Amino acid sequence: MNRLYHMPLSPFCRKVRLVLAEKRIEVELVEERYWERDADFMRRNPAGKVPVLRMDGRTMAESQAICEFLDEVYPEPKLLPGGPVERCEARRLVCWFDDKFHHEVTSKLLYERVNKKVTKSGYPDSRNVKAGAAAIKFHIDYMGWLLDQRRWLAGDVMTLADFAAAAHLSCLDYISDVDWNRNAAVKDWYAKIKSRPAFRNILADQVPGFPPPRHYANLDF
Amino acid sequence: MNRLYHMPLSPFCRKVRLVLAEKRIEVELVEERYWERDADFMRRNPAGKVPVLRMDGRTMAESQAICEFLDEVYPEPKLLPGGPVERCEARRLVCWFDDKFHHEVTSKLLYERVNKKVTKSGYPDSRNVKAGAAAIKFHIDYMGWLLDQRRWLAGDVMTLADFAAAAHLSCLDYISDVDWNRNAAVKDWYAKIKSRPAFRNILADQVPGFPPPRHYANLDF
Structure with missing residues (x-):
């Protein structure tokens, strides 16, 4: 197995x-x-x-x-599809979320609020939480700007970039740190990806001591 | 152009x-x-x-x-060669250097000593410099362990993993922060990659205010 x-x-x-x-x-x-x-x-x-x-x-x-x-x-379905230029754009955005978004948002909100408690390594630093809460707005706006021109983040097909972004946002949504009313295109995109069968398992996650908000697993959020 | x-x-x-x-x-x-x-x-x-x-x-x-x-x-020469398993190992090591090594060593030594001065963003934090100087030993030992089993870092052919590692180490060597006597296999590996024509341009770099040590560009270091 x-x-x-x-x-x-x-x-x-x-x-x-x-x-x-x-x-x-x-x-x-x-x-x-x-x-x-x-x-x-x-x-x-x-x-x-x-x-x-x-x-x-x-x-x-x-x-x-x-x-x-x-x-x-396992090429079915391909998540880095298209030609080299399209793959480059998808990989650029994976790096955007796993490096820049992670550094500016995820590590400042999730790690301060949850990981520090779970790993017993201190208390949330409010300066970090404040910086993360400010930075996520810029990132949602950038996603909105991309989604005004494209069906998915990296182009007209779903790619690894969408999964990287959804992975970060779903963790932050678990602790109610995403303002879904900020950008309609981003909310629509998340509704689309959240309703995929691949997402079910993630919506069922439960972390002891941190119950998710009711909207977390709700497809109509 | x-x-x-x-x-x-x-x-x-x-x-x-x-x-x-x-x-x-x-x-x-x-x-x-x-x-x-x-x-x-x-x-x-x-x-x-x-x-x-x-x-x-x-x-x-x-x-x-x-x-x-x-x-x-531009597939000549391929820098992510072999089958999917070999490529996975090469990509794992690229991430090792660009993420882990960067976080534990490069950002603690190079960024403290050079970038802070160049970008006028403060003075070196001696705790970071100390932590970076300790961490680089572990990384050189890990590279030595890999090179005891392989000709190049990710296997028997040169890959992007070697370039990622050499890119970090060459920056640190520019400020004399690499102890080449710590591990003979790592020194041999760096001598091999340093002598490639592709490396010449990098060995000619000069950063105003930070003259490189004499051994930096020397192929017999």
């Missing part, structure tokens, strides 16, 4: 889970408290991070490397 | 420069003081970062998206 070592509110793990589900690859989910640096886990991934995917006797780490692997080996 | 907006001591720009040179793609280098957020530059890349590549009328951003594009369109 394939096995994904993950944490429910990790956007990087959610991106991989969405790709696995979209491609109908069955996988057993194993929660890995990576910050405890268990020796077996550190052997699997010396970077000490989730996600880690065990598949056919192989161990793979780093969400982007895993997603590229899955898209090459 | 192709044009790369870059900064000389950016490891992400150096990775792209190495790929361009290895594939013999001519490009005009334009230094971009990205932190000044010039309006034209922000239009080219709203993320406000270098590298940005202008090629055939197109603008591309994010170093990994650019490198994947170049490897797809």
